[in-house]
Amino acid sequence: MASLRLLLAKPWVWSFIGAGLVWLATVAFTGGYGGGGMITAALSLAVFTVIVGVGQMFVITLGPGNVDLSLPANIGLASAVAMKVMDGNDAMIVVGLLAALACGMAIGAANYLLIRALRIPPIIATLSASFIIQSIDISYGRGLQIKPPPGFADFTNWQVFGIPVLAILTVVFTIGAAIALQRMIYGRSVLAIGQNIRAAWLAGVNVGRTRFLTYTLSGALGGLDGALLAGYFRGANVDIGNEYLLASIAVVVIGGTSVAGGKANVPGVWGAALFLVLLLTMLNTFGVSAGVRLVLTGLIIVGVITAAGGQKALR
Amino acid sequence: MLRSLLPALSLVLVLLAIAWLNPRAISYFGFSLMLNLAIPIALATIAQMFVIAGNELDLSIGTFVGFVGCVTATWLKDAPLIGVLILLGSIGVYALLGALIHLRNLPSIVVTLGMSFVWQGLAILVLPKPGGKAPDWLLSLMAFKPPLVPFPIIAALLIAAVVHFGLMRTSYGVILRGSGGNAAALERAGWSLLRTKIVLFALAGLFGVLSGMALIGITTSADANIGNGYTLLSIAGVILGGGEFVGGRVSPIGAVLGALTLALAASPLLTFMHIPPDWQVAANGAILIIVLAARVLISRRER
Numbered sequence: 001m002a003s004l005r006l007l008l009a010k011p012w013v014w015s016f017i018g019a020g021l022v023w024l025a026t027v028a029f030t031g032g033y034g035g036g037g038m039i040t041a042a043l044s045l046a047v048f049t050v051i052v053g054v055g056q057m058f059v060i061t062l063g064p065g066n067v068d069l070s071l072p073a074n075i076g077l078a079s080a081v082a083m084k085v086m087d088g089n090d091a092m093i094v095v096g097l098l099a100a101l102a103c104g105m106a107i108g109a110a111n112y113l114l115i116r117a118l119r120i121p122p123i124i125a126t127l128s129a130s131f132i133i134q135s136i137d138i139s140y141g142r143g144l145q146i147k148p149p150p151g152f153a154d155f156t157n158w159q160v161f162g163i164p165v166l167a168i169l170t171v172v173f174t175i176g177a178a179i180a181l182q183r184m185i186y187g188r189s190v191l192a193i194g195q196n197i198r199a200a201w202l203a204g205v206n207v208g209r210t211r212f213l214t215y216t217l218s219g220a221l222g223g224l225d226g227a228l229l230a231g232y233f234r235g236a237n238v239d240i241g242n243e244y245l246l247a248s249i250a251v252v253v254i255g256g257t258s259v260a261g262g263k264a265n266v267p268g269v270w271g272a273a274l275f276l277v278l279l280l281t282m283l284n285t286f287g288v289s290a291g292v293r294l295v296l297t298g299l300i301i302v303g304v305i306t307a308a309g310g311q312k313a314l315r
Numbered sequence: 316m317l318r319s320l321l322p323a324l325s326l327v328l329v330l331l332a333i334a335w336l337n338p339r340a341i342s343y344f345g346f347s348l349m350l351n352l353a354i355p356i357a358l359a360t361i362a363q364m365f366v367i368a369g370n371e372l373d374l375s376i377g378t379f380v381g382f383v384g385c386v387t388a389t390w391l392k393d394a395p396l397i398g399v400l401i402l403l404g405s406i407g408v409y410a411l412l413g414a415l416i417h418l419r420n421l422p423s424i425v426v427t428l429g430m431s432f433v434w435q436g437l438a439i440l441v442l443p444k445p446g447g448k449a450p451d452w453l454l455s456l457m458a459f460k461p462p463l464v465p466f467p468i469i470a471a472l473l474i475a476a477v478v479h480f481g482l483m484r485t486s487y488g489v490i491l492r493g494s495g496g497n498a499a500a501l502e503r504a505g506w507s508l509l510r511t512k513i514v515l516f517a518l519a520g521l522f523g524v525l526s527g528m529a530l531i532g533i534t535t536s537a538d539a540n541i542g543n544g545y546t547l548l549s550i551a552g553v554i555l556g557g558g559e560f561v562g563g564r565v566s567p568i569g570a571v572l573g574a575l576t577l578a579l580a581a582s583p584l585l586t587f588m589h590i591p592p593d594w595q596v597a598a599n600g601a602i603l604i605i606v607l608a609a610r611v612l613i614s615r616r617e618r
Contacts, residue, residue, distance in 0.1 A: 065560060067424070118608045121560050123372075127547055128607075131600025139593040246428055259422035291443070294436025301429030306419055 012256045015271030018304070019278050026282040036162060038281055043167040044157075044232070046273040049247045050170055051225045053255070053269040054177050055218035056248040059122075062211060063194045063261035068218045070111060070126040071248055073133035075241025078103045078226030080137055083146035083236040090151035097227050104223020107133060108216040115215070116208065122215075137238050148231045156231035166228065171270075178266035190214060194261030247276060254304050318613050322556045322572040325606050329579050336587035343465055350467035351533060353578035354457075355380070357471055358526035359545045360552030360574040361478055361567060362519040367553050368482070368565045369515040370495040371416065371423035375431035376523055376549050379405070380542030382438040383527025388447025388537035391528075395450070402524050409520025410513045417512040431546070438539035445538035449531045457532030471571050478567035491515055495563025551603055552577055557610075576602070 023042075027035040052071050059068045078100040086096035107129065114125035147153075158165040181187035189210040192200040201207050225244070230236040253259055254275065255268025279300060283293040333349075334341045340349060359380055366373040383402065391398030412430065416423050459466050482488040493501045494511035502508050526545070531537050554560075555576055556569030580602050585595045 114604065118604065119611050120604070120607045121554075123560070124551070124554050124603065124607065127551065128600040128603040131603075132597040135594045135597030135600075138596075139591075246431070249424065249428060253422065253425045259424060289440070291436045291439035294432045294439065296436075298429045298432030298434075298436065301432065302426055305421055305425045305429065306415065 010256075012265050012268030012271055014308070015255050015268050015275050018254075019271055019275040022275060022278040022282050026278070026285050029282075029285055038278070040159065040162045040164065042274055042277045042281060044159075044164040045277045046270070047164065047166050047170045048225055048229055048232070049244065049251055049273040049276065050174060050269055051221050051228070052218075052244050052248040053251040053273060054174060054266065055221035057252045057255075057257050057264050057266070057269055058177075058181075058190055058214045059218045060249075060252050060257060060259060061190050061194045061261050061264040062214055063197060064259075066122045066261065067249065068108075068111065068126050068215065068222075069123060069245060070107060070130040070133060071218070071222045072241035072243075072245045073130040073137065074104055074107045074219060074222035075226040075229065075244055076236075076238045077107070077133050077137040077140070078223035079230035079236035079240050080141040080146070080226075080238075081223075082227035083148055083230050084140075086149050086152060088147055088149050090149045093149055093152045093155075096152070097224070100223045100227035101220050102223070104219040104221065104226070105216050106219070107222070108219020109212070111219065112212045112215040115211075134238070141236065141238055147235055152231045153234050156228055166232075174266055174270060181264055181266060186210065186213060191262055191264065194258075194263070196262075247273075250301055251276065254301070254308075256308070318610060319557060319566075319569075321606065321610055321613065322566070322569040322576070325555065325602075325609075326572050326576045326579070329576055329584055329602075333579065333584050333587060336584070340583065340587065343463070346468060347460070347465040349579060349583040350465065350471075350575065352530075353467045353575050354470045354474075355526045355530035355533070356545070356548055356552065356578050357474055357571045357574040358522050358529055359542075359549040360556070360570045361474060362522035362526060363549035364478075364553045364556075364558060364565045364567065364570045365482075365491075365515045365518040365522070366423070367550075367558055367560060368492055368495050368563050369413075369512055370498075370561050370563065371427075371512075371515075372550070372560070373427045373519060374424060374546055375427040375434055376519070377542045377544060377546030378431045378434040378438065379409075379520075379523045380527040380530060380545045381537075381539055382434040382441070382542075383524050384531045384534075384537040384541050385438045385442040385447065385539055387453070387528050387531040388449055389441055391453075392448055392450040406517055406520035406524060409523070410517040413512040413514075413516025414509060416516075417509050435539065435543075442537055442539055445536065447531075447537045449535050449537075453528060453532040454535060457529065471575060475568045475571040478571075482565075482567055487514075492563040492565070495561070495565075548574075548577055551599070555603065555606055576606075 023038065026038060052075070056068055056071065059066050081103045082096045082100035085099040086092045111126050111129050114120055114129060115122050156166055181190070189200065189205045192203065192205050193207055193210060197207060226241060229240050233240065251269050251272035254272035256265040257263065257268065279297060283296060339345065359376055362376055363373055383405065386398055386401050390401055412426060415421065416426055461469060482491060490501065490506055491511055491514060494508055498508055527542065530541065534541065552573040553565065553570050555573030556566055556571070558565040558570060577599065581595065581599060585598050590598060
């Protein structure tokens with residue numbers, strides 16, 4: 001009983017409970033039909049939100065004002081780079097993935113350069129960068145819908161006993177991210193900077209390097225996500241990343257990470273991503289129109305954050 | 316000193332570039348055409364400025380402008396009374412959001428992010444397909460051609476003057492800005508922070524409504540996605556205009572100048588420079604970066 005109460009006190013548990021409730025409501029509606037397939041589909045789609053969500057989480061944890069608005073443009077450009085480099089050739093898959101990663105890292109590093117050299121607030125820096133990246137993507141992609149190599153498309157859609165392999169790999173990745181956050185000097189530095197940047201600096205934390213690494217990490221994850229999305233949806237396009245701006249921020253906050261910084265939660269990102277994907281599935285199953293679906297999604301996000309309450313006064 | 320002149324300087328610079336590239340554009344007709352969309356952008360920027368003055372951020376203003384546009388092109392024309400009630404109600408929703416954010420101590424980024432879905436959904440429900448038509452009085456207002464000075468310039472001056480007086484010259488305006496500057500001190504002095512937040516958000520809603528109506532007055536018909544770009548434009552406008560994200564440091568005149576700079580730079584300048592449409596979005600980003608870099612250089616020298 002005591003352990004249960006301890007579990008319920010953890011903020012991330014609620015996002016999983018929410019996801020479970022939404023799943024139950026949908027299964028009850030369909031009369032038990034398609035419950036397993038729904039979980040498989042939810043896992044495969046949640047992966048893409050989780051990957052960018054983790055990057056966004058590290059950025060947001062750096063403290064007030066830190067947020068990466070360049071993720072959608074980053075995803076779009078990286079998806080085009082990956083598909084062009086792979087060029088439909090199975091032998092080039094690894095090279096294409098590395099190219100997408102490098103593209104994302106370059107964007108992340110450029111973001112930090114703007115923040116550091118021009119002392120621009122991160123929101124505006126990543127916003128301006130996203131305008132430029134978007135143009136590069138439009139001009140580079142030129143409306144070409146380049147197909148992924150068959151091997152890569154199969155890999156991103158690969159399932160074992162109804163569990164997407166990509167989801168398993170992402171779980172391993174998130175465990176790594178959680179260890180990095182809680183047990184490694186890098187993660188502890190991010191948390192310290194988010195709690196009090198001046199105190200962290202006085203305590204000898206290398207603030208500049210940690211922030212640089214965090215923006216580069218977020219960029220790299222955006223790049224990877226772009227390549228995987230292009231594989232999963234069988235083609236790159238400029239708009240492929242659009243929904244991940246809102247989604248990446250929403251999963252971080254619903255998952256129990258503090259927007260004021262200094263307090264992050266990795267498992268919550270998974271719970272919140274599953275919750276959002278299942279919520280969309282449920283509304284689709286209920287057959288509501290696109291307008292109603294958007295309204296309900298928005299109201300539920302506002303409702304969840306209201307129920308969870310704010311910890312804004314952390315400073 | 317130089318820093319406060321920067322918004323005006325950047326506008327002059329963009330104007331000089333346009334005059335150099337195409338002298339004929341500097342005329343009554345040229346300005347009416349180039350500044351066509353400046354009025355709704357300026358109004359949306361002012362809306363965002365009120366929210367930023369209270370240390371919050373509104374990520375839903377773009378879809379809100381789109382929602383207002385859809386209501387304007389349908390209800391406000393066909394059933395004006397209901398249309399007016401819907402628009403007043405939506406300002407009320409903004410006020411309620413301000414109250415909610417204050418009472419539950421919520422991060423405004425997330426709340427307005429959620430609301431951006433709500434407004435977009437409502438816009439689609441009101442107007443499932445692009446279409447509708449602006450009310451005639453609105454069309455004739457936006458097509459107004461005053462002598463000598465083009466309407467967008469007069470409108471911009473008017474907006475800047477009214478908001479400047481209200482926020483910078485009245486005593487309650489000082490309180491409103493103070494809620495972003497030092498909330499704790501304000502509360503100890505006996506002012507209600509709940510009330511300042513409600514007023515700031517209601518003002519944002521009001522100017523969002525004006526922006527959506529002005530936009531439809533120009534485009535004549537609506538589309539649920541018509542305002543989506545305004546969220547980022549409005550934030551960029553406030554920052555270009557010398558506003559800061561925290562501390563209640565905003566400038567209405569600067570915000571309007573920032574909006575005009577963005578409206579001019581967005582397409583007329585680039586068309587004259589023969590920059591292909593692909594790169595026009597990038598130019599917006601580049602202008603933001605250049606202005607902010609100039610600001611840093613100036614601040615460093617003044618220190």
